[in-house]
Amino acid sequence: xxxxxxxxxxxxxxxxxxxxxxxxxxxxxxxxxxxxxxxxxxxxxxxxxxxxxxxxxxxxxxxxxxxxxxxxxxxxxxxxxxxxxxxxxxxxxxxxxxxxxxxxxxxxxxxxxxxxxxxxxxxxxxxxxxxxxxxxxxxxxxxxxxxxxxxxxxxxxxxxxxxxxxxxxxxxxxxxxxxxxxxxxxxxxxxxxxxxxxxxxxxxxxxxxxxxxxxxxxxxxxxxxxxxxxxxxxxxxxxxxxxxxxxxxxxxxxxxxxxxxxxxxxxxxxxxx
Amino acid sequence: xxxxxxxxxxxxxxxxxxxxxxxxxxxxxxxxxxxxxxxxxxxxxxxxxxxxxxxxxxxxxxxxxxxxxxxxxxxxxxxxxxxxxxxxxxxxxxxxxxxxxxxxxxxxxxxxxxxxxxxxxxxxxxxxxxxxxxxxxxxxx
Numbered sequence: 001x002x003x004x005x006x007x008x009x010x011x012x013x014x015x016x017x018x019x020x021x022x023x024x025x026x027x028x029x030x031x032x033x034x035x036x037x038x039x040x041x042x043x044x045x046x047x048x049x050x051x052x053x054x055x056x057x058x059x060x061x062x063x064x065x066x067x068x069x070x071x072x073x074x075x076x077x078x079x080x081x082x083x084x085x086x087x088x089x090x091x092x093x094x095x096x097x098x099x100x101x102x103x104x105x106x107x108x109x110x111x112x113x114x115x116x117x118x119x120x121x122x123x124x125x126x127x128x129x130x131x132x133x134x135x136x137x138x139x140x141x142x143x144x145x146x147x148x149x150x151x152x153x154x155x156x157x158x159x160x161x162x163x164x165x166x167x168x169x170x171x172x173x174x175x176x177x178x179x180x181x182x183x184x185x186x187x188x189x190x191x192x193x194x195x196x197x198x199x200x201x202x203x204x205x206x207x208x209x210x211x212x213x214x215x216x217x218x219x220x221x222x223x224x225x226x227x228x229x230x231x232x233x234x235x236x237x238x239x240x241x242x243x244x245x246x247x248x249x250x251x252x253x254x255x256x257x258x259x260x261x262x263x264x265x266x267x268x269x270x271x272x273x
Numbered sequence: 274x275x276x277x278x279x280x281x282x283x284x285x286x287x288x289x290x291x292x293x294x295x296x297x298x299x300x301x302x303x304x305x306x307x308x309x310x311x312x313x314x315x316x317x318x319x320x321x322x323x324x325x326x327x328x329x330x331x332x333x334x335x336x337x338x339x340x341x342x343x344x345x346x347x348x349x350x351x352x353x354x355x356x357x358x359x360x361x362x363x364x365x366x367x368x369x370x371x372x373x374x375x376x377x378x379x380x381x382x383x384x385x386x387x388x389x390x391x392x393x394x395x396x397x398x399x400x401x402x403x404x405x406x407x408x409x410x411x412x413x414x
Contacts, residue, residue, distance in 0.1 A: 025280060025283065025284035029276065029279065029280065030279070030283065081295070081298060082298050082299075105286060106286075107286065107288050107295075108288055109286060110286055110287075111283070111284055111285075111286050152368075156366065160366035160367050160368075175288075175292045175293045175295070175303065175306060175307075177292075178288035178289060178290070179289060220357075221306055221309065221353060222353060222357065223302055223303040224302040224303065224379050225299050225302075227378050228299055228300045229299075233370055233373075233374050233375075233376055237378040237379070238364060238376065238377060241356055241363045242360055244357045244360075245358065245363075248358050248359075
């Protein structure tokens, strides 16, 4: 077998049809599907293909993207009926045994135009669980004397959930969100758990009142599609089950952690050799 | 539906009940979620005549089907209770992740619980069907 040079990676290897959802709710009565044929090479991502379509074939095509390297979570959409980040997914990865790809906006997000969904309810639900550290020692917050001590075990409890991009893939895949539009959703509930087990946080009971509600964590019945589609392997499904366990334990008086001590600051005390 | 309803339907892009049935390409747990919902609804439908007259039952093969529906719902319900309330097999959050690691909640120990659930369902369903189809008619039920 001949060794491939790096130049060959850019050589077009296949012609792929992209079926793209075109819909402008302000103008169109029905959505329509448009097909674009495009030559792809081994490294072409779906975002590259969409950008080329926008530049060369159809400038009216709308989609959202920002960083192009799976760090911002703007470009999540339905690729062949599954939630994916298109900047990270190569065309040949999803079209290896077929010659077309179907692109739709994310399910359960209202359409603004074409492939762009409206994230307002999603972010409102995220905000509803108070995704910030709540402290009761106002004096320490106003005039800090040091930093909060946290062991590696305490850090390990929540580190995984801090990777969340808020791309909306889990929210879109959840079958409970499909029928209950007020359900907080996997992203918000996993983030609630992330702050509840943080040893620096004092807002456990405050957040339990929010998530232990009609449209809170008890609506989840472990379909695990959220964890299945998460592009950053955050595993929100696990977070929600741990959250439920935490609430059950809290009813018996359990607290997940002791309040974090303040470690006196050593700035200015360290002498240079 | 009128023009306005159509527009709202497409613009809101909500899956509704069809979202439950969208199981292709997702994990096994999602399929169990769908079956759990359907069997739950069917049990409620059975309950209506059953409460009217507790001696009522649907008949020979329908009894076996009823058994399959109820045993599945029970077995899966036990699994969900253990997972949700006690967190059995759900695993711990990871501190260090491999670049392409499948989620712990899917690939972890809860899959053993899932296998046990299916085993329990099969055993209970076979016993119930055997009783409903062979034993009960002999007893004149």
